[in-house]
Amino acid sequence: MNIRNHRPTKRLRIGALVGGAALVASVASIATVAPSSASTHHAAAKIKVAIVPKLLGLPVFEANVKGAQEVASQLGISLKYTAPATASAEGQVQIFNSLILQHYNVITLSSDDPTVPAPVLEKAMKAGIKVVTFDSDVIPAARNFFIQDTAYNTIAQGVIDAAVKFAGPNAQVAIMSSTPDATIQLAWIGAMKSYIKTKYPNLKIVTIGYGQSNQATSLTQAEDIIHSYPNVKAILPIDGAAVVGTAQAVQELGDAGKIGVFGIGDPLPNQKYFANNSLQALFLWNEVNQGKLVMYVAKLAYENKLKPGGTFTAGPLGKFTVAAQPNAVTGATKDTIIFSKPLEFTKANYKKYDF
Amino acid sequence: MTAAAAAPGAELRPAVKSEARGDSRRRDRNWVLALVALLAAEVVYFSGTVPGFFGGGTGLLALTEQFLDVGAIALGLAVVILTGEIDLSAGTMSSFAGIVMAVLWRDGLEIWVAVVVALLLSAAVGALNGLIITVFKVDSLLVTLAMQFILGSVATALGGASPPYGFPKSFVSIAGTGTIGPVPNQLIVFAVLALVISLLVGRTRVGRSLTLIGFNRPAARYSGIRVNRTIVGAFVVSGLMAGIGGILVSGLYNAARDDIGNSLLLPGITIAVLGGVDIFGGKGRISGVIVATFVLGFLTEGLLVAGDSSLSATMVTGILLLVCLAFKIGLDHRRGVDDRALVSRRFRRLQSIGDPS
Numbered sequence: 001m002n003i004r005n006h007r008p009t010k011r012l013r014i015g016a017l018v019g020g021a022a023l024v025a026s027v028a029s030i031a032t033v034a035p036s037s038a039s040t041h042h043a044a045a046k047i048k049v050a051i052v053p054k055l056l057g058l059p060v061f062e063a064n065v066k067g068a069q070e071v072a073s074q075l076g077i078s079l080k081y082t083a084p085a086t087a088s089a090e091g092q093v094q095i096f097n098s099l100i101l102q103h104y105n106v107i108t109l110s111s112d113d114p115t116v117p118a119p120v121l122e123k124a125m126k127a128g129i130k131v132v133t134f135d136s137d138v139i140p141a142a143r144n145f146f147i148q149d150t151a152y153n154t155i156a157q158g159v160i161d162a163a164v165k166f167a168g169p170n171a172q173v174a175i176m177s178s179t180p181d182a183t184i185q186l187a188w189i190g191a192m193k194s195y196i197k198t199k200y201p202n203l204k205i206v207t208i209g210y211g212q213s214n215q216a217t218s219l220t221q222a223e224d225i226i227h228s229y230p231n232v233k234a235i236l237p238i239d240g241a242a243v244v245g246t247a248q249a250v251q252e253l254g255d256a257g258k259i260g261v262f263g264i265g266d267p268l269p270n271q272k273y274f275a276n277n278s279l280q281a282l283f284l285w286n287e288v289n290q291g292k293l294v295m296y297v298a299k300l301a302y303e304n305k306l307k308p309g310g311t312f313t314a315g316p317l318g319k320f321t322v323a324a325q326p327n328a329v330t331g332a333t334k335d336t337i338i339f340s341k342p343l344e345f346t347k348a349n350y351k352k353y354d355f
Numbered sequence: 356m357t358a359a360a361a362a363p364g365a366e367l368r369p370a371v372k373s374e375a376r377g378d379s380r381r382r383d384r385n386w387v388l389a390l391v392a393l394l395a396a397e398v399v400y401f402s403g404t405v406p407g408f409f410g411g412g413t414g415l416l417a418l419t420e421q422f423l424d425v426g427a428i429a430l431g432l433a434v435v436i437l438t439g440e441i442d443l444s445a446g447t448m449s450s451f452a453g454i455v456m457a458v459l460w461r462d463g464l465e466i467w468v469a470v471v472v473a474l475l476l477s478a479a480v481g482a483l484n485g486l487i488i489t490v491f492k493v494d495s496l497l498v499t500l501a502m503q504f505i506l507g508s509v510a511t512a513l514g515g516a517s518p519p520y521g522f523p524k525s526f527v528s529i530a531g532t533g534t535i536g537p538v539p540n541q542l543i544v545f546a547v548l549a550l551v552i553s554l555l556v557g558r559t560r561v562g563r564s565l566t567l568i569g570f571n572r573p574a575a576r577y578s579g580i581r582v583n584r585t586i587v588g589a590f591v592v593s594g595l596m597a598g599i600g601g602i603l604v605s606g607l608y609n610a611a612r613d614d615i616g617n618s619l620l621l622p623g624i625t626i627a628v629l630g631g632v633d634i635f636g637g638k639g640r641i642s643g644v645i646v647a648t649f650v651l652g653f654l655t656e657g658l659l660v661a662g663d664s665s666l667s668a669t670m671v672t673g674i675l676l677l678v679c680l681a682f683k684i685g686l687d688h689r690r691g692v693d694d695r696a697l698v699s700r701r702f703r704r705l706q707s708i709g710d711p712s
Contacts, residue, residue, distance in 0.1 A: 056666065085666050088618050093608065094421055098659035101407035101414065115520035115610035119532060139520075181516050181613070 046078040049298045050099050051291075052109040054136065055087040060240065060266045060287050061110065063355030064134070067291025071315070075299045080104075087213060089113035096120045100127055106298040110135035114183045118142035130301040134294050136184050140334035144301055147294060147337045148325060149184075150285050155342045156191035158283045159236055159262050160200070162344070166260040166280060167233035170202040174225045174232050176246050176263075178213040178239035188238050188264065206232060211242040218245025226253055237263040243282065247273035267350040274350045282345040287355045290339050293317055297337060308335050383640050386631040386683060390646040397650065401657035408660050413537040415653075418660075420532065422652030423545040424449070424604040425619050426645070429626035430552045431596025433644045435589045436627050437556065439569040439636025440495035442593045444484060444502035445623060449601030449616030451506040452477045456602060457519040457611030466526045474598045480506065481594020485587030503620075510613040520610035530606025541603055545648075548599065552592070553641040565589060569636025625676055626651055631683070651675075 051068050053061035065081050072079040084091025089112040097120055099107055107129055111117055114137065121131050121142040134147040149155075163173055175192070177185045189208065196203050206229050211218025218241050225232060226249060237246040243265035250259050256278035265282045273279035296314035300306045311321050325336035345353065402409035409415050428445050435442045452473045459469035484502055488495045527533070533540045556562035564585045567575040576582050600619060605611045630647035632639030651672060658668040 056664075080662070082664050085669065086618075089608075089612065090604075090615065090618055091665055094655070094659055095665060097418075097421060098656070098662070101410070101660045102662060103407070113610070113612060115518075116608040116612055116615070118520070119527075119607070119609045180511065181514065181518060186516060 046076055047106065047299060047302050048080070048102075048104045049077045049106040049108060049295070049302075050080045050082060050104050051294065052092060052095055052099075052107065053083045054092075054110050054112045056083045056085055058240065059268050059355050060284075063266070063287035064110075064291035064294065067288035067293075068295045069291075070288075071292045071295045075295055077295055077299060079295070084112075087112050089116035093117050093120050096124060100124050100129065104129060106130045106132060106302050108132045108134060108294050108298055111138045111183075112136075114138050130298070132294065132297050132301055134290065134339075137336075145297055145306060145322065145335050145337060146325075147290070147297060147339055149290065149339055150342045151338055152187045152191040153195065155264060155283050156188050157195050158342050158344060159238070159264060160192055160195055160203070162281045162283075163234040163236060163260060163262045164200055164203060166262070169200045171233040172204045172206050172229065172231045173234045173236060174206055174229060175208045176218060176222055176225070176235060176237035176239070176242040177208055177210055178242060179210055182213075182239070185238050192236075209242075211237075211239060211245050213239055213241045215241045215245050215248075218242045219248050220245075222246040222249035223253065226250070226255065226259065232259060234260040234262060237261065237265065240265050240269070243279070244269055244273075247279040251276060251278035266355050267345040267353050268355055271350060274345075274347050277347075280346070282350075283342045284345065285340045285342055289317060293320070293337075293339055306335075379638060382686065383631055383638065383643070385686070387640055387643045387646060389682075390630070390643060390650055394646055394650045394653070397653055397657065401653065401661070405657060405661045408657055416537050416539060416542065417534075418656045419545075419649070419652065420539050420541050420607060421656055422622075422648065423539075423541045424600045424607065425622045425626065426545055426648035426652070427548055427603060428597050428600040428619050428623040429630070429644055429648060430548060430641065431593035431600075432623050433627040433630065433632045433639065433641060434552065434556065434565060434596075435495075435593045436624075436632050436634060437565045437569050437636055437639055438586055438589050439572070440488065440586060440589065441499065441624075441634075442481075442484065442590060442597075443496065443499040443620065444480070444506055445499075445593060445597040445600075446616040446618070446620030447503045447506040447510065448477055448480065448594055448597035449604060449619055450510040450613050451480070451616075452598035452601035453605035453611040453615055454510040454514045454518060454613055457522070457605060458513050460522065461519040466523050470526075470530075470602055473602065474595060477598025477601070478591050478595045481590040481592070481597075482587055484594065485590030488590070489583035489586050507613070507617070514611065514613040518611045518613060520608075522606070522609055527606055527609050530602050531609060532607060541607070544599075544603065548596070549641070549645045552596075553645070555592075556641050561585065561588065566637060566639075569633070570638070622651065622672075625672065629676055629679055 051065060053064060068079060082095055084095065092109065092112050093116065096107060096117060100123060107124055111133060118139050118141070121138060125131055125144070131143040132145045132147065133143045135149055137143070137146045167173065175189060177189065193205070196205070207225060209221035209225050211221050222235060222245050225235065235246050235250070237243040243263045246263065247261050247270060250256055250261055251273065256276060261279045262281050264284060266284055266287065267274065267282055270279055270282065293314050296317070297306070300312055306312060306322055308322055311319055313319050320337050322335055322337055324334060325338070398415070407414065410417070428449060432442055432445055455476055456469045456473035459472055460466045480502065484499055487493060487498045529540050531541070535543065556565060564575065564580045567580060568582055568585060572582060601616055604615055626647045627644055628634055629651060630639065630644035632644060654675065655668050655672060658671060659665065
């Protein structure tokens with residue numbers, strides 16, 4: 001080994017220590033320069049609310065946040081938008097933990113996992129923080145209120161009815177979901193199955209593919225389905241990434257218009273598939289208005305004005321009921337607010353929506 | 356201030372005594388000292404500027420729960436990396452261990468029995484990793500990459516549509532969120548693990564063999580060290596530690612999940628490298644890894660509590676890693692480490708993978 005023996009001097013060691021300290025100072029100053037939104041507005045007696053979707057940058061959640069920001073100041077809310085960079089339950093837990101230490105009044109979230117954040121959310125509730133879930137719920141013991149996008153069975157019926165209209169009541173169809181344990185997708189699949197059983201007993205779901213909420217994986221999965229089940233007449237993607245992946249698969253394999261695609265998702269990322277006929281219809285709700293409702297509920301929850309079984313008015317959005325709905329995970333019923341009926345997006349109207 | 360500062364430093368005593376090795380030992384110690392200074396500066400900075408971070412000391416202690424699971428995994432990874440190998444299956448191993456424990460418990464097994472079974476299985480899979488690597492002479496990168504996918508799929512299959520949650524109180528308290536006074540139980544568990552691994556690597560023959568294997572594999576072989584057996588042992592340790600990490604994270608969240616460990620692997624490797632373990636093996640101290648756990652953990656938590664987004668927290672982590680490594684290489688350089696010697700050592704190491712033993 002060609003290493004020269006060179007005793008470290010005391011000076012060098014001190015140099016290392018000073019260097020380390022300088023390093024932390026520089027890193028910390030970078031951190032403070034990095035955008036931090038909340039702490040700037042400090043008007044008296046504002047309600048501190050955080051909105052934590054599953055991840056940053058997904059158009060549907062950005063639309064929620066846009067709606068929330070539009071009404072926050074008129075409701076006396078100082079709003080912070082934060083989320084993990086990838087859909088990670090552990091990432092959300094770290095964020096909730098930091099929100100508790102920052103003494104937020106209300107935490108609103110769409111959960112990446114029904115159970116993982118439960119302990120930290122219970123800790124938040126113990127600290128007097130109100131917890132409001134929207135879109136994807138946690139176990140009911142870990143939140144105060146849940147805003148459900150739309151009744152599971154209405155949206156499931158919308159998708160199935162549209163698919164039957166295209167492919168007939170005796171067709172073979174496939175479902176493209178996200179992951180096998182995704183709460184809301186499981187609820188939709190359950191609702192679809194029970195609707196098919198009663199209304200279209202000869203409609204057959206041949207398989208369920210899982211795209212892992214990833215477009216590339218969804219594309220491969222959808223292509224596999226088309227290759228392995230040549231008689232499939234319609235594919236029903238029920239996750240944002242699955243919609244894009246499925247429509248792309250249908251287009252690339254030259255099946256546009258032959259295999260119908262009817263899904264649950266937002267129109268904006270799928271405009272070109274509507275245009276080239278590889279996507280027939282999507283169902284969703286108005287995400288911007290849903291974000292507004294989240295803020296109304298946050299304010300009312302903070303003021304303790306929401307009662308189980310009671311009703312409330314959310315400004316121009318109208319009247320809502322706090323009802324007992326079966327929770328998708330535990331089946332328990334507790335304090336759920338259903339947001340709206342689904343909207344249907346087709347080739348005729350997709351250009352009107354920017355989410 | 357923290358357990359990191361109090362934890363015993365592991366001293367590497369390489370079997371080959373040379374002046375050069377002595378120099379490298381001092382450098383390693385200086386690196387640990389620099390990390391301690393960094394940690395102190397970080398804690399002082401955040402305590403002074405971020406309300407809610409220090410929390411009268413108890414807040415600071417409570418924050419450790421958020422990252423000790425990664426620390427446990429990093430300890431195991433450090434042992435493998437010291438030998439010049441890598442274990443990419445450590446993340447999904449955590450998911451696997453958590454799911455196995457949870458499913459066995461749901462099926463009626465006593466929770467602590469389920470924990471033991473899950474850990475034994477993790478160690479066994481670690482042994483399998485090591486055996487495939489040494490017997491078939493396949494690079495550990497490939498073997499553990501494959502094992503990563505296998506374990507992830509098995510965990511998903513076992514966990515099913517709704518993986519179990521809501522474990523018994525005694526378990527959640529000890530493995531998860533319980534405290535003794537202000538000290539989180541997880542911190543005590545981590546301190547024990549850190550002590551054991553420190554002693555193993557720093558004070559035993561096996562530990563010295565691990566380092567020598569990473570430093571110069573042919574020399575280790577000629578000096579009579581059972582190289583293959585030691586490497587298998589390192590992978591057993593890594594599997595076991597990843598399993599423990601999985602149990603801790605399941606306890607913290609009071610839920611098992613098939614993808615819970617995916618996000619733990621890269622931070623684990625980051626901690627090991629930041630702690631001064633040479634990614635090519637042969638150099639490093641467990642005490643550095645222990646301190647690095649807290650350096651990285653408090654940095655992330657401090658930024659989050661300050662209200663920064665998790666994006667800027669991960670960005671700062673990346674910057675910290677790069678700056679630290681550049682700093683460390685600069686330090687090595689000033690000490691006159693011959694780059695050509697390093698390169699040729701690494702090349703010999705790569706060649707020796709193909710050597711018959």
